[in-house]
Amino acid sequence: MKKVVILGGGFGGLSAIAHIRKQIKKKKVEVTLIDKHNFSLFTPMLTEVVSGNVKAENIVLPLREICVKNKVRFIRDEVTSIDSENNSVTCKEGTHEYDYLIVATGSQTNFRGNQSAIRNAFEFKSINDAIGIKYLIIEYLEKASQMTDPAEKKRLLSFSIIGGGITGVELATEMNDFIRAKIRKEYNSIKNDEYDITIFEYYKTILPSIDESQAIKAQRIVSESGINLINNASVQEISECNVSYSINDESFTKDSTITVWTAGVMGQEHLQSISNNSAPDKRLFINHSLTPENLGKDNIYVIGYSCAYKHKENILPPVAPLAMQQGIMAVINIMRKIDGKEPKEFSYFHFGYLVSLGKNNSVVNLFGFKMRGRFAYYIWKMLYLFKVGMFKKQVGVFFDWIMTAWFGNDSVLIQEINRDKP
């Protein structure tokens, strides 16, 4: 039996497992999944953990349980390097050999070399990031509710998101809905104009990756919801209490006590041990059969955020459907190789996009049909609920939504927050 090792149990890795299980049953392959966590994070709902709309445990899938069900061996360990000459993977706790390897270890935050951002901005990629930001907001609401000077309150309650892409916009709108509801119901000594959420975006509108007409509408909707949008902004320096930025060579500084960096991600360091033929953001260039370009190794498949996949000369944006479709194709090509057949070429099918703009508002483009407003918002909710991927988690998320719709979100601080490490 051939040994298939899958690195990373995120969107790409789990899609590969779902499609290789028939071959496991037929005893054609034995499969091992290695992930540094024993859960898989459903990132599209991470912003809802900040607002408390969903509980953290309902948007993570238990990898060991999934592996046991699919007769896959699970190893919780962190990959440090890959030796493509000797077909082995080195992790912190041990080394593992493979006949075929699928690399799906996703991304890390790309601070673009901004040292002040590395020191002072919060990342937004993990469950801990989301919970930390949520608690810090509540902590500051508690403090501000004791203050009498409106300027002091506003200074403390000034929050910034660097990067107005889908994640940044969804995070800002969730934070806005949460804070507004809390102020109205529980922190009555704080007024609506005594807090501020700002999105800093490098391009002329937020959501530069979506259709321009929808981006312009989204810009208007988000701005009308009370979020401050600073476009054409280049962020220079981030401290614990402010953000310095420039627009057309003119410099400005703005108060910001919580600054979240959503301005990009990049490939993981261990990818460089496979090849240094990578894009500037460290993702490996791959062939159409998903193997690394110019490496001459056809038993390694690099998928999802780990790869820079060129489609008509453009590198495709790293979205979950791309990782999932590549997971399927990696399995198809492994099985074809085992059967002595030529590999198939991958081609990406783009469904469109879904962006939540806060409660009851979204912009959606599905198969070219563009929608916005309340209907689009419910489509966003239903599609992502369907995509959570495990029935018990879907039920959990559904009831979380019902509970928050009926009773509102909690603002309990059940954990002390260390400002340096949220």
Ligand SMILES: Cc1cc2nc3c(=O)[nH]c(=O)nc-3n(C[C@H](O)[C@H](O)[C@H](O)COP(=O)(O)OP(=O)(O)OC[C@H]3O[C@@H](n4cnc5c(N)ncnc54)[C@H](O)[C@@H]3O)c2cc1C
């Ligand atoms: C907040 C947020 C919101 C997002 N929203 C959307 C959205 O709405 N729609 C959309 O299409 N995309 C969204 N994305 C992007 C989407 O999450 C990625 O495109 C997708 O996760 C990429 O899949 P992947 O399989 O490459 O990596 P991931 O899904 O990130 O999986 C990588 C896995 O590898 C593991 N891993 C990482 N490093 C190591 C290591 N060294 N050793 C062992 N294991 C390791 C991780 O624990 C993880 O389980 C969002 C991303 C974020 C951060």
